[in-house]
Amino acid sequence: MPGDFATEILGQSATKSSVEALRSELGLDKHPIPRYFEWLSNVFQGDFGSSFSGRSKVQGDQGDRSRLVVELIIPRLKNTLFLTGVSALVAIPLALLLGISAALYRNSVYDRSATGFSLVTVSSPEFFTGYIFILLLATLFPVFPTIANVNEDTSLIERFYLTALPVFTLTLVTMGHMMRMTRSAIINILSSEYIEMAKLSGATRYEVIVKHALPNAWAPIAQVITINLAYMLIGSVVVEFVFNYQGIGRLMVGSVYNRDIPVVQACALIFASTYVILNLLADLIGIISNPRLLYPK
Amino acid sequence: MTSNNKKELLLEMKNIHIDGFSDERWHKILKGVDLNLYRGEILGLIGESGAGKSTMGKAAMGYTQPGCKIIKGEIIFNGTDLAKLTEFEKRKIWGTKISYVAQSAAASFNPAHRLMDQTISAANRAKINPTDVLRKDAVQLYESLQLPDAENIGERYPHQVSGGQLQRIMTAMAMSPRPELIIFDEPTTALDVTTQVEVLSAMRSIVDKFNTAAIYITHDLAVVAQMADRIKVLRYGEEVEESKTKDMLSNPKEEYTKSLWSVRSLIKPEETNDDYMLSIKNIDAAYGSSKVLHDVSVNIPRGKTVAIVGESGSGKSTTARVITGLLPQTKGEIIFDGKKLSPKLEQRSKEELRRIQIIFQMPDTAMNPKQTVDEIIGRPIEFYHGVKGKERETKVIDLLKMIELDETFLDRLPSELSGGQKQRICIARALAANPDLIICDEVTSALDQIVQEGILKLLQKLQKDLGVTYIFITHDIATVKAISDEIVVMYQGKVVEQGLKSKILNPPHPDYTELLLSSVPEMDPDWLTNLLNKRSN
Numbered sequence: 001m002p003g004d005f006a007t008e009i010l011g012q013s014a015t016k017s018s019v020e021a022l023r024s025e026l027g028l029d030k031h032p033i034p035r036y037f038e039w040l041s042n043v044f045q046g047d048f049g050s051s052f053s054g055r056s057k058v059q060g061d062q063g064d065r066s067r068l069v070v071e072l073i074i075p076r077l078k079n080t081l082f083l084t085g086v087s088a089l090v091a092i093p094l095a096l097l098l099g100i101s102a103a104l105y106r107n108s109v110y111d112r113s114a115t116g117f118s119l120v121t122v123s124s125p126e127f128f129t130g131y132i133f134i135l136l137l138a139t140l141f142p143v144f145p146t147i148a149n150v151n152e153d154t155s156l157i158e159r160f161y162l163t164a165l166p167v168f169t170l171t172l173v174t175m176g177h178m179m180r181m182t183r184s185a186i187i188n189i190l191s192s193e194y195i196e197m198a199k200l201s202g203a204t205r206y207e208v209i210v211k212h213a214l215p216n217a218w219a220p221i222a223q224v225i226t227i228n229l230a231y232m233l234i235g236s237v238v239v240e241f242v243f244n245y246q247g248i249g250r251l252m253v254g255s256v257y258n259r260d261i262p263v264v265q266a267c268a269l270i271f272a273s274t275y276v277i278l279n280l281l282a283d284l285i286g287i288i289s290n291p292r293l294l295y296p297k
Numbered sequence: 298m299t300s301n302n303k304k305e306l307l308l309e310m311k312n313i314h315i316d317g318f319s320d321e322r323w324h325k326i327l328k329g330v331d332l333n334l335y336r337g338e339i340l341g342l343i344g345e346s347g348a349g350k351s352t353m354g355k356a357a358m359g360y361t362q363p364g365c366k367i368i369k370g371e372i373i374f375n376g377t378d379l380a381k382l383t384e385f386e387k388r389k390i391w392g393t394k395i396s397y398v399a400q401s402a403a404a405s406f407n408p409a410h411r412l413m414d415q416t417i418s419a420a421n422r423a424k425i426n427p428t429d430v431l432r433k434d435a436v437q438l439y440e441s442l443q444l445p446d447a448e449n450i451g452e453r454y455p456h457q458v459s460g461g462q463l464q465r466i467m468t469a470m471a472m473s474p475r476p477e478l479i480i481f482d483e484p485t486t487a488l489d490v491t492t493q494v495e496v497l498s499a500m501r502s503i504v505d506k507f508n509t510a511a512i513y514i515t516h517d518l519a520v521v522a523q524m525a526d527r528i529k530v531l532r533y534g535e536e537v538e539e540s541k542t543k544d545m546l547s548n549p550k551e552e553y554t555k556s557l558w559s560v561r562s563l564i565k566p567e568e569t570n571d572d573y574m575l576s577i578k579n580i581d582a583a584y585g586s587s588k589v590l591h592d593v594s595v596n597i598p599r600g601k602t603v604a605i606v607g608e609s610g611s612g613k614s615t616t617a618r619v620i621t622g623l624l625p626q627t628k629g630e631i632i633f634d635g636k637k638l639s640p641k642l643e644q645r646s647k648e649e650l651r652r653i654q655i656i657f658q659m660p661d662t663a664m665n666p667k668q669t670v671d672e673i674i675g676r677p678i679e680f681y682h683g684v685k686g687k688e689r690e691t692k693v694i695d696l697l698k699m700i701e702l703d704e705t706f707l708d709r710l711p712s713e714l715s716g717g718q719k720q721r722i723c724i725a726r727a728l729a730a731n732p733d734l735i736i737c738d739e740v741t742s743a744l745d746q747i748v749q750e751g752i753l754k755l756l757q758k759l760q761k762d763l764g765v766t767y768i769f770i771t772h773d774i775a776t777v778k779a780i781s782d783e784i785v786v787m788y789q790g791k792v793v794e795q796g797l798k799s800k801i802l803n804p805p806h807p808d809y810t811e812l813l814l815s816s817v818p819e820m821d822p823d824w825l826t827n828l829l830n831k832r833s834n
Contacts, residue, residue, distance in 0.1 A: 192404065193399060193401060193404040193405045194404065194405050194406055194407045194408070196362070196399075196405075197397070197399055197405040197406075197407075198407065199360070199391070200355075200358065200360060200391055200392065200396075200397040201391060201392030201396065201397070201418060201419040201470075202388045202389065202390075202391040202392030202393060202419055202422060202423070203388075203392075203418075203422070204388060207422075212407050212409075215407075215409035215410070216407070216408060216409050289409070290408075290409075291408065291409060291454040291456070292408060292454070292456045295453075295454055295457065
C-alpha cells in the first residue's frame with residue numbers, strides 16, 4: 001500500500017517540508033520495526049495510542065480533536081459483538097439441531113436436502129448472500145431495511161429489526177459448515193460398538209443420539225463452532241460493508257483507506273486475539289468433555 | 298452348569314434366514330437354522346469366522362446389524378415372535394428381558410460415562426427399581442464378580458479399568474435388570490488366558506446364581522466346554538451338529554467338528570543343538586522413557602523353532618523388534634551367526650537384513666493393498682538378489698508352489714485373497730529373501746483353527762526342506778505345543794525361563810509358568826471347576 005497518513009491527508013499539492021513535518025510529528029519518520037515495538041509495549045500498558053485523524057494541527061483548529069483509539073473502537077466493537085452474538089445465537093442452535101436430526105435420519109430426503117442446501121450456503125460468499133437478501137427482503141418484499149444504521153440511541157428492539165438482514169447473512173454463511181460437521185461427527189460415532197451396545201440395551205433413538213453419541217462429539221463440534229464464531233467476527237468486515245453497519249470491520253476498512261495505522265493495528269490485534277482465544281476455548285471444551293483427558297488412569 | 302429339572306422352553310428360533318449386504322450384493326448369512334433354549338440352560342454356539350454365529354446370537358434378540366435383514370423365520374421368546382415386533386416393542390425387551398455381552402468390552406462401553414451409570418442404565422430406563430437400590434445391587438454384582446474395590450469401581454470411567462475388569466463389569470451390566478436370557482458374544486476372545494480364567498469363572502458363577510439362560514458364542518471349543526450344557530456347531534450359516542457338551546467332546550459325529558480341534562493334535566518331536574543361529578544377551582529396551590525389556594537373554598538353535606510365549610505386554614513383540622533392528626536396544630548385544638549385529642537398522646548390511654525376515658500377525662495390514670501378489674513376492678527377489686525378468690518370474694512361481702498356491706495368483710490383489718492365502722503370501726515374501734531366520738509374530742492368531750493348522754503344517758514343511766530357523770511369538774499354548782522345539786516364557790519384560798518344550802511344559806514350573814499353563818482351557822467340561830478348586834486350596 002503506497003503512501004502513509006501524511007501524504008494521504010495533505011494531498012498531492014503538499015510541499016515536501018510540510019509532509020516531513022507531519023511525519024516527524026506522528027513519528028512516521030522512524031523505522032517501522034522499533035515503531036511497532038514501541039506501540040506494542042504501550043499496548044501492554046493499556047495505551048493503544050491516538051488515532052491519526054482529527055488532529056488539531058492537521059485541521060488547523062484550536063482544540064485537539066484527535067481521539068483515543070480505545071474510544072474509537074469500543075462502540076464499534078460493541079456493535080460488531082452484538083451482530084455476531086445475535087448471529088451465533090441463531091446459527092449455533094439451528095446448526096446443531098439440523099446436524100443432529102440429519103444424522104438421525106441419515107440418507108433420508110430431509111438429510112439430503114439439508115446437506116445439499118448447506119453446501120450451497122457454504123459455497124456462496126457473504127456479499128453475494130447479502131445482496132440476495134437485500135433483493136428478496138428489502139427490494140422485492142420490503143420487510144427489512146437495506147441499511148443497518150444503528151447508533152448509541154437505537155433501542156434494542158429496533159436494533160434487532162435493523163440488523164435482521166446482516167444476521168441472516170452471517171447465519172446462513174456459517175451454519176452450513178457447522179451443521180455438516182455436527183452431522184458427520186455424530187455419524188462417525190454412530191458406527192462405534194458402544195452405540196450398538198446402547199441399542200441392544202434398549203436405548204431409544206433419541207437417547208442413542210443425545211446421551212451416547214453427542215457427549216463424544218463435543219470436541220469436534222466445539223472446534224467447528226469456534227472457528228465459525230471467529231469467522232463471523234472477521235467475516236463481518238464484508239457484511240458490515242454491504243449493510244453499512246457501524247461495526248469494527250467498517251472502522252478497520254476506513255482506517256486502512258486513511259492509513260490510520262494505530263487504529264488498523266488495534267483492530268488487527270483484536271481480530272487475532274479473538275481467533276486465539278476462541279481456539280483455546282475449543283481445546284478446553286475438548287478436554288473437559290473427554291474423561292480420558294480429564295481423568296488420567 | 299445347571300440341570301434342567303423343569304424343561305420350560307424360553308426361546309425357540311425356527312428356520313432362521315438372514316441376508317447381509319456387502320460388495321454391492323446380498324449374501325446369505327444364515328440359511329435356515331433352528332435353535333431351542335430352555336430356562337436356566339446355557340447353549341454354546343461355535344464355529345469359525347463367517348459361520349454366522351454372531352448373527353445368530355443377535356437374531357435371538359430380534360436384532361440384525363445395519364446392512365442385514367431377517368428374510369424368514371420365527372424367534373419365539375416367551376411366547377412372542379420377536380421377528381414380528383416393531384423396534385419400539387423390541388426395545389422394551391432389549392436390555393431388560395434379554396441382554397447382550399459384547400466381545401470387546403473396551404469398545405463397547407461409552408467412553409463418556411461412568412461405569413456405574415452404564416451398568417444400571419437399562420434397569421433404570423425400565424424403572425425396575427429406584428436408582429439407589431439399583432446402585433446397591435450393582436455393587437453387590439461387582440462383588441460377586443470378584444471385582445476389586447467393588448464399592449467404588451463404578452465411579453470410574455471405562456479407560457480407567459483393565460480389559461478383564463471391563464468384561465466383568467459388562468456382565469454385571471447385563472445382569473443388572475435380571476434378564477431371562479443373556480447373549481455372550483465371544484466375551485473372552487480379546488483377553489489373555491490368565492485373565493480369561495477369572496472372567497469365565499465369574500460369568501459362570503453369576504449365571505448359575507440367578508439361573509439365567511444364556512447363549513455363549515465362541516470359536517474356542519475348550520472355552521465353551523466350560524460354560525455350556527449343550528453345544529451347537531455352525532458352518533457357512535448352517536447347523537453342523539448339536540449335542541450335549543459331554544457327548545460332543547467325547548464323540549463328535551461330524552468330520553468338521555473333529556477338525557475344529559485338530560490343531561491341538563499336531564505334534565512335533567523336539568530337537569535342539571548348541572549351534573546358535575542367534576543369541577541375544579542381556580538386552581534392555583524402552584519405548585521413550587518406559588522400559589519394556591529387562592535383561593532379556595535368549596538363544597535360538599540353528600534350524601529349530603523357539604516359541605516365545607507370554608500375555609500381552611510381556612515384551613514378546615518388542616523382543617522381535619529389537620532383533621530386527623526396528624527398535625535399537627539400550628543395553629546388551631545381539632549375536633547373529635557368530636557376528637555381532639549393530640542395534641540400528643540403518644547400520645546393518647543388506648546381507649544381514651536379508652538373512653532375518655519377519656512375518657506379521659495381520660496379513661491384511663502387512664501387504665500393500667494396491668500391489669499384486671507378483672509385485673509383493675517379486676520385490677524382495679529383485680532387492681536382495683538383483684534378479685530380473687524371466688528368472689524373477691520363475692522364482693516367484695517357485696515360491697508360490699512352495700506355499701501350495703500356483704501362478705494363477707500372480708495378478709491378484711490382497712483383497713482378492715482369503716485370510717489364510719494372505720498369510721501364505723506373507724510367508725512367501727519372507728522366503729523370497731532366502732533367509733536363515735524367520736520371526737513369526739502371532740502369525741496364526743488372526744486365523745481360524747483349520748486355516749491355522751494349514752499354516753503351521755506349511756511352516757513345518759518349509760523348515761524341513763530349507764532348514765530355516767523360526768522364532769515363533771504367540772500367546773496360544775496349543776500352537777506352541779504343535780510347533781516348537783524350545784520355549785521361552787516371558788512376563789513383564791523379563792524371561793521367566795527357557796528350555797526344551799518337554800521341560801517347560803512339564804512340572805516343576807516357576808510360579809508364572811504354572812499360572813500360564815494351568816489357565817489354558819482344556820477339552821474337559823470339568824476343567825474349570827477342577828482348576829478353581831485346586832487354586833482355592
